[in-house]
Amino acid sequence: MRKKIITVLTALSLCASLAGCGREPQDTGVTEKLTEAVTTEGTADTAESTEDITSEAETSSGKFLPDTTIPEVSIEQKPVPDTECFGFVRDMKIGVSLGNTFDAYNDTGLRDEMDTETAWVSIRTSRSMIQAFHEAGFETIRIPVSWHNHIVDEDFTISEKWAARVNEVVDWAVEEGMHVILNIHHDNHEEAGGFYPDRAHMEQSKRYIRRIWEQLSERYKDYDDRLIFESMNEPRLVGHQYEWWFPAGNEEVKESVLCINELNQLFVDTVRAGGGNNASRYLMCPGYDASPDGALHSSYVLPTDTKEMQGKGHIMVSVHAYTPYGFALDLNGTSYFSASRTSSTQEIDSFMDKLYNRFIVKGIPVVIGEFGACDKKGNIQERVDFAAYYIAAAKARGMTALWWDNNAFSGNGECFGLLYRMGGYFVYGDIVEALMKYAR
Numbered sequence: 035m036r037k038k039i040i041t042v043l044t045a046l047s048l049c050a051s052l053a054g055c056g057r058e059p060q061d062t063g064v065t066e067k068l069t070e071a072v073t074t075e076g077t078a079d080t081a082e083s084t085e086d087i088t089s090e091a092e093t094s095s096g097k098f099l100p101d102t103t104i105p106e107v108s109i110e111q112k113p114v115p116d117t118e119c120f121g122f123v124r125d126m127k128i129g130v131s132l133g134n135t136f137d138a139y140n141d142t143g144l145r146d147e148m149d150t151e152t153a154w155v156s157i158r159t160s161r162s163m164i165q166a167f168h169e170a171g172f173e174t175i176r177i178p179v180s181w182h183n184h185i186v187d188e189d190f191t192i193s194e195k196w197a198a199r200v201n202e203v204v205d206w207a208v209e210e211g212m213h214v215i216l217n218i219h220h221d222n223h224e225e226a227g228g229f230y231p232d233r234a235h236m237e238q239s240k241r242y243i244r245r246i247w248e249q250l251s252e253r254y255k256d257y258d259d260r261l262i263f264e265s266m267n268e269p270r271l272v273g274h275q276y277e278w279w280f281p282a283g284n285e286e287v288k289e290s291v292l293c294i295n296e297l298n299q300l301f302v303d304t305v306r307a308g309g310g311n312n313a314s315r316y317l318m319c320p321g322y323d324a325s326p327d328g329a330l331h332s333s334y335v336l337p338t339d340t341k342e343m344q345g346k347g348h349i350m351v352s353v354h355a356y357t358p359y360g361f362a363l364d365l366n367g368t369s370y371f372s373a374s375r376t377s378s379t380q381e382i383d384s385f386m387d388k389l390y391n392r393f394i395v396k397g398i399p400v401v402i403g404e405f406g407a408c409d410k411k412g413n414i415q416e417r418v419d420f421a422a423y424y425i426a427a428a429k430a431r432g433m434t435a436l437w438w439d440n441n442a443f444s445g446n447g448e449c450f451g452l453l454y455r456m457g458g459y460f461v462y463g464d465i466v467e468a469l470m471k472y473a474r
Contacts (some may be wrong), residue, residue, distance in 0.1 A: 043169045045306050065093065069117075087276075093299030100419045102464040104471055105373040107426040112390060114432030115397050119347030122259065122316065123399045126213050127429065128425060129436035130167050131404055133450070135159055136200055137178035137219040137267075139226070147184055147196060155441045157455050161206045166453055168210045170460060171470040175207050176215040176403055176436050178267060181246055182226040190245035197253065208260065215403065215436075217264035218246055223272045231269050231293040232286070244304050251308025258311055263350055264318035264403065265301035278323055291322050291333045302337040302349060314343060318352035318401055326353050326385040330392060353394050354404035357381050361420065362407040369410035370395035373419040382427050390431040402428060402435035409449040418468045426472035437469065 037168050073418045113118050134154040144150060151158055167175060177200065184196035200216075212408045221228030222243070229239035233469050247263070254261055270277050271290050280287035298319040319337055321328030328334060329351050339349055358381040360367035386436045389400050406422045421437075428435045443461060 072349065099462075099464075100412070100414055102415045104464070104468045105419050105422050107373050107422050107472060109426050109429070111393075111431040112432070114394060116349075117347060117397060119316075119399050120432055121349075122149060123350075123401065123434050125173070126401070126434045126471055128171065128434060129176060129213070129215070130172045130204075130452070131176040131178060131436050131438045132159065133438050133440035135178070136203075137180045139180040139183050139220045144455040147193060148199060150180075150183065151197075151199070155455065157441075159203050159455075162458055163453065163455055164203070164206045164210055164212075164399060166458060166460075167463070168207075168212055168451075169474065170466050172212070174213040174215065174436060175201060176217070176264075177207075178217055178219040180220040180226075182228040182242075185227075190242055192246070192249050196362065197249070201253065204254075204261070208257065209278065209471050211260075213260045213261045215264050215401075216250065217267055217318075218243070219267040221246075222266070222269060229266065229269070229297060230272070231290045231297060232271060233289060233293065235314040236293055236296070239293070239297060240300055243300050247304040247310065249303055251312050253307050255308055255310030255312050255396035259314070259316060262316045262318060262350075263301075263305055264320075265298050266294075266320060268324040268354060269297065269320060270323040279325075279327070280322065287322065288333060291328070291331055294320075294322060295333070295335045299337040302339060306340050306343075313340070314346075314348060316348050316350060318403065319348045320354075320403075324352060324354040325402070326355055326357075326389055329353050336398065344414055345397070347397050347399055350399040350401050351389070351399055352403050353389065355385060355402055356405060356407075357385055361416070362405070363412075364446070365408070365446070369413040369416060371407070371413075371416040373423040378419075379423055379427070382424055386427055386431050386433065389433070394432050396454075402433060402434045404438045405435050406438045406450040409443065411412045414462065415463060417462070418464050421465045422468040424473055425469050429472060434473075 068138070107256050135151060138150050138154040140153070144153060164175065176221070179200055181192055181196075184193040186193050187192065200313060204216065206212055218228070222230060224230050224235070227238070228242045229235070233241065243265070247265075250263065271286065274286065276284055301319070302317055305317060321331055321334040336349055336351065338344070339346070356363035358371075358378070361369070361371045361378070361406045373379065393400050405424060407417045425435060437452065438450045439452045440448070441451045441453070441455050443454070452460055452462050452466060458464050
């Protein structure tokens, strides 16, 4: 396979790759392995470098990304209900989350609220980026959005400039024929004044969830089923010692699970009352911190749909699973993964089997809204193996999944980038090919 050589250009320093899968990023530079110096005759001057920052492998200098092999993965297809909702999930195929973009929120010091979009990724989303994802085979795009820092009054009215900009990108994806997931993202921390899933904050949380979804439901009521709403991103007790996990019987987390159930139900009721196609729109509802364990918790209850929609599977379970954690997300964990070794794959099979048995067999769709494996000093083959196995395992159980692409490629943070947005090309095309091979 021919690889692109990434040239060292002054303009590259303008692109701050920001890390964080749904969490606050750290500033990082463009990775050294992607900026190995290339000596060629007639190098373009730096004024043109943002337009053309790659050259094909026709020079003897510079380094290639290492060659990789997409593994052969064979997983027995489990029975999946032959219903309209599972056909819909199948049509979603595979997706990508547009991470660290509209979800940015620590934006103090910006001259204009619209600069939030570039606060973490340094480049505005363009139509060509959306097209690049679609042309690569991604049929679904999740657009995470934080709203609390774009509120103009005490009634939680969303700034029209911000709402219109998000709408523009949604429209680009819709015009591409993609499925689009729109959500409430980083509005969960207490200082946001948005929602916080405990009893002390429930009155405010309900006001916030209701008002945001009233406005979004009205704005998008005429969009067809390809536009999906997701109630909240990783709802949890931010700052709590059990923010990301919980022991059996912990009363504070049990209370939070029940609060999340109520907020999910309010979300469904609000959207269904929103008119137009909202009456039947597909909706995604997470459990505590959107983890598989949160959805599998005995107290997690999927919202009740309207009488007309009950039993149709239009409320889907939303989970995020960077699994196995030690490989996929833990920066101090292992860099090793093999699609042929049970020691690598068993955690993936385990959580997917649990979700399959609790939801899929009962006719309830599951969407893995975030997954991925961050770069660990160039472990590309291992990430290719992971991508292939993960998607093959999900498809064998009737699920779809979306890779978290945060445009981050280097540094000490969480580097999940696939598409280099400034250049408009896929740095890790091998990972994309592995995803697509088993998404089909």
